[in-house]
Amino acid sequence: MDYRFSLDFKVRDYECDLQGVVNNAVYQNYLEHTRHEFLLAEGIDFAALARQGIHLVVTRAEIDYRFPLRSGDRFRVCLNVEQSSRIRFSFHQDIYRLPDDRLILNAVVTGTAMNEQGRPMVPKELMGLIGNTGKQEL
Amino acid sequence: MDYRFSLDFKVRDYECDLQGVVNNAVYQNYLEHTRHEFLLAEGIDFAALARQGIHLVVTRAEIDYRFPLRSGDRFRVCLNVEQSSRIRFSFHQDIYRLPDDRLILNAVVTGTAMNEQGRPMVPKELMGLIGNTGKQEL
Amino acid sequence: MDYRFSLDFKVRDYECDLQGVVNNAVYQNYLEHTRHEFLLAEGIDFAALARQGIHLVVTRAEIDYRFPLRSGDRFRVCLNVEQSSRIRFSFHQDIYRLPDDRLILNAVVTGTAMNEQGRPMVPKELMGLIGNTGKQEL
Amino acid sequence: MDYRFSLDFKVRDYECDLQGVVNNAVYQNYLEHTRHEFLLAEGIDFAALARQGIHLVVTRAEIDYRFPLRSGDRFRVCLNVEQSSRIRFSFHQDIYRLPDDRLILNAVVTGTAMNEQGRPMVPKELMGLIGNTGKQEL
Numbered sequence: 001m002d003y004r005f006s007l008d009f010k011v012r013d014y015e016c017d018l019q020g021v022v023n024n025a026v027y028q029n030y031l032e033h034t035r036h037e038f039l040l041a042e043g044i045d046f047a048a049l050a051r052q053g054i055h056l057v058v059t060r061a062e063i064d065y066r067f068p069l070r071s072g073d074r075f076r077v078c079l080n081v082e083q084s085s086r087i088r089f090s091f092h093q094d095i096y097r098l099p100d101d102r103l104i105l106n107a108v109v110t111g112t113a114m115n116e117q118g119r120p121m122v123p124k125e126l127m128g129l130i131g132n133t134g135k136q137e138l
Numbered sequence: 139m140d141y142r143f144s145l146d147f148k149v150r151d152y153e154c155d156l157q158g159v160v161n162n163a164v165y166q167n168y169l170e171h172t173r174h175e176f177l178l179a180e181g182i183d184f185a186a187l188a189r190q191g192i193h194l195v196v197t198r199a200e201i202d203y204r205f206p207l208r209s210g211d212r213f214r215v216c217l218n219v220e221q222s223s224r225i226r227f228s229f230h231q232d233i234y235r236l237p238d239d240r241l242i243l244n245a246v247v248t249g250t251a252m253n254e255q256g257r258p259m260v261p262k263e264l265m266g267l268i269g270n271t272g273k274q275e276l
Numbered sequence: 277m278d279y280r281f282s283l284d285f286k287v288r289d290y291e292c293d294l295q296g297v298v299n300n301a302v303y304q305n306y307l308e309h310t311r312h313e314f315l316l317a318e319g320i321d322f323a324a325l326a327r328q329g330i331h332l333v334v335t336r337a338e339i340d341y342r343f344p345l346r347s348g349d350r351f352r353v354c355l356n357v358e359q360s361s362r363i364r365f366s367f368h369q370d371i372y373r374l375p376d377d378r379l380i381l382n383a384v385v386t387g388t389a390m391n392e393q394g395r396p397m398v399p400k401e402l403m404g405l406i407g408n409t410g411k412q413e414l
Numbered sequence: 415m416d417y418r419f420s421l422d423f424k425v426r427d428y429e430c431d432l433q434g435v436v437n438n439a440v441y442q443n444y445l446e447h448t449r450h451e452f453l454l455a456e457g458i459d460f461a462a463l464a465r466q467g468i469h470l471v472v473t474r475a476e477i478d479y480r481f482p483l484r485s486g487d488r489f490r491v492c493l494n495v496e497q498s499s500r501i502r503f504s505f506h507q508d509i510y511r512l513p514d515d516r517l518i519l520n521a522v523v524t525g526t527a528m529n530e531q532g533r534p535m536v537p538k539e540l541m542g543l544i545g546n547t548g549k550q551e552l
Binding site: 294295299300301302304305308323326331333334335336337338339340341344 | 432433437438439440442443446461464469471472473474475476477478479482
């Protein structure tokens with residue numbers, strides 16, 4: 001499959017829970033960090049926007065857990081993005097263990113941008129994210 | 139709405155991120171802790187099962203984020219459970235802010251049980267979870 | 277021993293690591309939440325101060341780990357505070373398992389307050405914290 | 415200064431709290447991961463030992479927080495180790511921001527090894543850790 005962005009990680013022992021595998025919530029950390037690094041590579045700085053009062057927010061997450069990651073595992077988080085409505089973006093994110101490419105997780109994470117008052121306010125950089133790639137699906 | 143179990147929490151400051159709201163991944167912690175406390179109240183001990191080699195695992199999570207929790211907020215995590223296949227259970231979990239009952243989040247978290255070899259193995263206590271309440275929906 | 281403030285908790289399974297005990301870093305979460313709840317009870321709101329540009333910061337932590345907490349354990353975090361220099365405060369924090377009062381951890385956490393520019397700036401509410409109790413040790 | 419091992423990281427946004435800086439407890443995660451990677455490089459696998467019933471445990475942590483890390487910061491965690499008693503090891507760990515080498519944190523983390531019954535039991539690989547380097551300070 002063809003992805004627009006990917007980031008490699010290694011499981012840290014403190015991310016594993018008493019079952020000896022990465023805790024379910026931790027995968028959301030991996031997914032978020034990958035989205036933020038992707039946005040940064042596109043010139044969109046999550047933290048800088050927050051300081052300006054523009055908040056990128058997740059409105060929905062769908063996560064299918066296929067196989068657990070364990071202590072010491074290396075893995076790749078891959079990402080595609082599409083515009084799912086006038087003001088919403090959907091990130092398709094898959095995790096594969098390295099080096100055997102075993103599928104670990106599929107996720108669709110949908111988000112939007114809001115100002116301090118909670119009004120949708122999509123910065124032009126974010127609109128450009130889609131326009132630049134011809135993947136806009138309005 | 140009528141729930142089978144609920145648990146009250148208060149947001150802890152370390153759970154908030156640089157946007158000043160509870161980080162998305164942390165809600166999964168709240169949801170998990172509530173499921174485990176529910177199971178414990180039903181005589182099913184997640185940690186004890188893990189020590190016996192029986193792992194309760196999440197296979198899918200769908201989370202709709204409606205409104206953020208902030209520093210100091212009190213909230214209630216509510217839960218219903220149904221059997222969604224021969225070996226799968228779905229927890230319907232909603233979070234409300236207290237005392238105004240503002241809806242914060244809706245989630246459906248589906249799981250099953252496995253032995254050390256990854257084979258489905260639903261302990262009889264878990265089957266009883268549904269049978270006892272007449273909510274079985276096979 | 278006589279403490280000025282205490283807060284009761286229950287271990288959550290996601291706080292345990294692959295050794296089946298609460299991860300070392302998580303105790304700092306417990307200690308921080310207890311300090312913030314104490315400060316709140318004294319009229320000092322960590323999050324509100326941060327929004328005003330006044331940051332309560334930890335400058336040193338000394339933690340002696342005596343015995344681990346496990347899944348399901350209940351425990352109490354106890355706290356005393358003293359002024360350790362003109363602009364520093366030291367929190368003496370001990371954790372006991374409930375109901376048997378087994379000592380889990382002793383900590384001394386020292387902090388101060390700073391403005392956005394990193395200059396020490398102790399809000400008068402914080403000075404009052406000590407003055408009110410006659411424990412000032414300038 | 416001369417260190418025996420170091421590991422580079424980048425701050426992830428979910429590690430920052432509502433003050434916009436890395437939360438105090440998260441530094442312990444960084445320190446732990448660096449120790450475990452160091453041990454692994456020396457042939458000592460924390461997770462594998464735990465599965466065998468040998469637990470590497472922290473008995474004391476002293477952390478001096480010098481300057482905060484923020485969203486996007488890169489940093490290096492450096493490590494030396496010495497034997498501090500017959501059964502205890504002390505890791506001296508310092509964190510520097512990259513690329514300007516600003517000092518972020520100094521820590522001394524002392525630990526030992528125990529079997530399931532809580533008896534000190536230092537695996538020979540761990541003893542070799544010190545012996546091999548001529549740094550033993552009994």
